[in-house]
Amino acid sequence: MAEMWINMGPQHPMTHGLWNLRVKVDGETIVDAQPEVGYLHRGIEKLCEGKTYPQIIPLADRLCYGSSLTWSHLYCMAVEDLMKVEVPERAEYIRVLTIEMQRIVSHLMWLAAYAGDLGLGVGFVYTMREREVFLDLFQSLTGARITYNFPRIGGVAHDLPQNFERDTLRAITFFEGRLKEYEDLFEGSKIFMMRNVGVGILKKEDAINLGVTGPSLRASGVTYDLRKDLPYSVYEEMDFRVATHKDCDCYARYRVRMDEMWESCQIMKQALKKMPEGKWRIVAPRNAPVGTGLARVEDPRGEGMIYIVGDGSDKPYRVKIRSPIFVTVSAAPKMLIGYKLADVVAIMGGLDMCIGETDR
Amino acid sequence: MAEREKSDQKEDMERAPSRIDAVPEERLIRALMNTFPEAITGFTKLRDGFVRAKLDRRELFKVCKFLRDELGFEHFSMISAVEYDDRFEIVYHITSYQNKLLIELITRTPKDDPSVDSVASIWGGANWQERESYDLMGIRFNGHPNLERILLPKDYTFHPLRKDFKG
Numbered sequence: 001m002a003e004m005w006i007n008m009g010p011q012h013p014m015t016h017g018l019w020n021l022r023v024k025v026d027g028e029t030i031v032d033a034q035p036e037v038g039y040l041h042r043g044i045e046k047l048c049e050g051k052t053y054p055q056i057i058p059l060a061d062r063l064c065y066g067s068s069l070t071w072s073h074l075y076c077m078a079v080e081d082l083m084k085v086e087v088p089e090r091a092e093y094i095r096v097l098t099i100e101m102q103r104i105v106s107h108l109m110w111l112a113a114y115a116g117d118l119g120l121g122v123g124f125v126y127t128m129r130e131r132e133v134f135l136d137l138f139q140s141l142t143g144a145r146i147t148y149n150f151p152r153i154g155g156v157a158h159d160l161p162q163n164f165e166r167d168t169l170r171a172i173t174f175f176e177g178r179l180k181e182y183e184d185l186f187e188g189s190k191i192f193m194m195r196n197v198g199v200g201i202l203k204k205e206d207a208i209n210l211g212v213t214g215p216s217l218r219a220s221g222v223t224y225d226l227r228k229d230l231p232y233s234v235y236e237e238m239d240f241r242v243a244t245h246k247d248c249d250c251y252a253r254y255r256v257r258m259d260e261m262w263e264s265c266q267i268m269k270q271a272l273k274k275m276p277e278g279k280w281r282i283v284a285p286r287n288a289p290v291g292t293g294l295a296r297v298e299d300p301r302g303e304g305m306i307y308i309v310g311d312g313s314d315k316p317y318r319v320k321i322r323s324p325i326f327v328t329v330s331a332a333p334k335m336l337i338g339y340k341l342a343d344v345v346a347i348m349g350g351l352d353m354c355i356g357e358t359d360r
Numbered sequence: 361m362a363e364r365e366k367s368d369q370k371e372d373m374e375r376a377p378s379r380i381d382a383v384p385e386e387r388l389i390r391a392l393m394n395t396f397p398e399a400i401t402g403f404t405k406l407r408d409g410f411v412r413a414k415l416d417r418r419e420l421f422k423v424c425k426f427l428r429d430e431l432g433f434e435h436f437s438m439i440s441a442v443e444y445d446d447r448f449e450i451v452y453h454i455t456s457y458q459n460k461l462l463i464e465l466i467t468r469t470p471k472d473d474p475s476v477d478s479v480a481s482i483w484g485g486a487n488w489q490e491r492e493s494y495d496l497m498g499i500r501f502n503g504h505p506n507l508e509r510i511l512l513p514k515d516y517t518f519h520p521l522r523k524d525f526k527g
Contacts (some may be wrong), residue, residue, distance in 0.1 A: 038511040045496070046520055208434050208457070211485015224457050230409055294410075294453070294464070296437070307440045307451065318521075320440035320451075330488040359511060 003031060006341070010039050014345045016113055017355025021332070021348065028340045033333040037326070040359040048319040053079055053153060053288065056316070061147040063321065064357040067106035067300045068147045070099050071357070074297045076151045077232065078306040082293025083153070085284050091155035092234045093275040097168075098141070098150065099297075100264040100271070104175070105134050106300040107257045110352040111182070114254070117349040118195050123185060130178050133171050140164065155281030165272050172265045179262060186254070196251040200335045200347035203248060210331035213324050214302025215260065216351055218244045219252035226298040237274060238267050250350040257352075287314045301325050301352050323357040384459045385411050391431060396423055412464040417450075420467055421477040424454075428482050432458045436483035439490060441497040443523055448474045450499060454483075469499070478504035496521040 009020035018039040024032035044063065048056050060075035061068040073095055080087060087095075108131040115123025135145045140161055142148040150157050186192050202212065207220040217224065225242040227235040243259030245252035288310035296305040302324025311317040328351055335347050388411060389403050399419035404412040415423055427433040437453040452465040469476060478501035480487040490501045491510040498519035501507055509516060518525055 038513075041511045043520060046525075206484075209484045211436050211483060211489075213435075222457065229457075229460050230462070296462075303437060305438050305453065307438065307453070309442055318440070318442045320438070320442075322438040322453075326492075327485050327488060330485070 008344060009036075014117060014348060015355075016349075016353055017358075019329075019353070019355050019358070021344070023336065023341065023344060025341055028342075030336050030339055030341060030344070033336040035329045035332050037329065037355070037358050040355045042360065044360045045319050045321060048316055050315065052286075052314045053284075053316065056319070057151065057153075058147065058149045061149055062356065063323075063360065064301075064354045065146055066109050066354050066356075067102050069102040069150060070106075070297060070299050070304065072149065073099055073151045074295055074299070074304050074306050076153050077295035077297065078293045078308045079153045079288065080284075080293070081295055082288050082291060082308050082310050083284055084289075085154045085282070087155055088279040088282060089234070089276050090159075090278045091280045093271050094156050094160060094280060095151060096233055096235065096238070097268055097271040097275075098138075098148075098156075100267045101134055101137065101168075103264045103300045104261050105131055105138075106352075107261050108134075110257065110300075114349045115186070115192075117345045118192055120186070120189060120192060123182070126178075126185070127182065130175060133174065137164070137168060137171060140167070152281055152284075154284035155279070157281070159280050168268065168272060172268055176262070176265055179258070179265075183258065193251070195343070195346045196249065196254060196350075197247075198249050198251075199339060199343050200250045200350060201248045202331065202335050206331070206334050207248075210334060211327040212302070212331050213328070214299065215243075215256045216253055216302070216328055218242065219256045220248045221246040226296060226303060230296075232295070232297060234271075235267075238270050240267050250346050253350045287312060288316070296322075299324055301354060301357075302328060304357075321357075321360055323360060325351070325354055326358045329353065329358060384461055385409065388431060388459075388461060388463065389413075392423070392426075395426060395430075399423060406464070409460055410462045410464070412466065414466045417467040417469055417476050420465075421479065421482075423465070424452075424479045424482050427454060427463070432456045433461070433463065434458075434483075436479070436485040436489070437462070439486065439493055441493045441499050441521075443497065443521070447471060448497070448499060450476055450493070452479075474498060475500040475502055477502050478507075480504055495519070498522060 003024055003026045005022055005024050007022055009015045010018050020036040022034040023030050057072050060072040063071040108127045112124045112127040139145050142150045202220050204220045207217050223242055223244050228242050240263045243256045245255050290312045291310055293308040305322035307320040308316050309318040385405050392400055400413050400415045402414040406412055433454045433456045435455040437455050440451045442449045448469045450467050454463050478490055490504055493499045494507055495509045495511050
């Protein structure tokens with residue numbers, strides 16, 4: 001049969017955003033693939049050069065609508081490194097608490113979309129429902145449900161509201177029970193397992209060489225998590241396990257994210273327990289010195305990095321953002337070639353794409 | 361008995377340099393200084409597990425190959441291009457998973473010839489990031505397999521992150 005190119009996107013239910021995947025098929029089998037990105041490019045790095053340091057925090061939120069808080073936190077960490085600002089301990093604990101909650105929200109949104117992709121409509125509704133519990137907590141904390149604008153340079157915007165600790169513990173207990181239910185729901189489904197096990201294999205050497213990070217890397221058998229290996233904030237004080245899997249397929253990526261949600265619950269409980277009293281914010285200087293600042297965090301999707309150059313004024317000279325999914329997508333052909341056209345949805349869905357941060 | 365003491369002392373003396381070797385940053389700096397005495401200048405240890413080095417752009421490819429093959433830097437984290445009044449600076453961040461190290465390599469190019477060697481053949485993860493730097497900042501990467509625009513349309517004629525570009 002003659003080979004032909006098929007465009008999956010830019011408008012396609014699989015894409016979850018706006019990007020294009022060109023696949024070359026021989027019958028049903030994929031022989032080549034070319035991802036194309038850039039449809040959502042907003043020039044955020046250039047926009048940053050025209051704004052003062054605090055004005056960029058809400059802009060950093062808009063990098064990824066799925067996990068906005070990790071990006072504004074990462075940006076604040078980079079500016080703190082540039083300005084040499086020490087963050088109060090209570091603020092660090094509040095940050096860890098909220099970014100772990102954000103990780104659960106982000107993974108739940110991925111799971112909902114993934115379940116929808118693979119034809120498990122009921123999985124979509126359940127996971128979105130549990131996500132609401134945490135969104136309500138975020139609303140009581142920050143007043144917003146998606147883009148929070150909560151971290152500040154030198155701390156966080158305000159202290160935890162009344163009864164927040166009680167409500168969070170209640171939500172975690174509720175969610176831990178539901179997590180077990182999901183595992184039964186998904187892994188008990190024969191269709192879900194058939195579409196996941198042994199599909200989209202990404203070998204360990206390829207994953208490392210192609211710069212894949214985050215859950216997709218750990219699903220290929222590499223035990224590397226920045227929270228554990230190069231701890232930032234107060235992750236050194238936390239006792240948790242790095243979720244890994246050695247099967248390298250879509251099921252392994254699903255399994256790693258499920259385990260991560262469980263570990264996030266444990267970290268949140270410890271953060272609440274160990275949280276000291278005290279200040280939650282210090283006032284940072286308006287102007288940054290001449291120099292550079294670098295921060296890297298374990299985003300829900302991989303290794304997020306921001307490199308800032310300051311020139312002594314109140315605006316950054318250059319902001320460079322490393323998006324984990326931008327690099328992971330470039331590894332997509334390695335995973336796709338040799339599988340059937342129907343597997344594309346499972347393989348690309350399993351990567352947890354977020355086009356907002358990919359195109360910036 | 362005396363002999364035994366002597367051998368103990370000898371052992372201690374042998375162990376002394378390896379204690380410095382036990383500090384991974386020191387070992388990294390020493391290995392680079394011994395292999396590329398002229399190409400690399402200005403080592404700084406920024407914080408634990410994070411070293412900055414400045415190098416000549418002509419030696420970039422060799423240094424990167426040495427970093428991956430001999431020193432275990434297997435993950436290419438990020439490439440950032442920064443424009444200054446008189447030069448471009450290209451900053452590479454490269455990670456070692458085994459030794460839990462991060463190295464920042466800074467290389468300079470003149471304003472009229474913004475080009476360096478591509479490292480996409482060493483780390484596949486550098487491929488798209490180099491294309492992005494070409495697209496937005498106009499840095500040319502010699503030997504790149506497919507140096508085309510990635511975020512902006514192919515017929516676009518500007519490099520928008522340059523300071524002389526006014527939107």
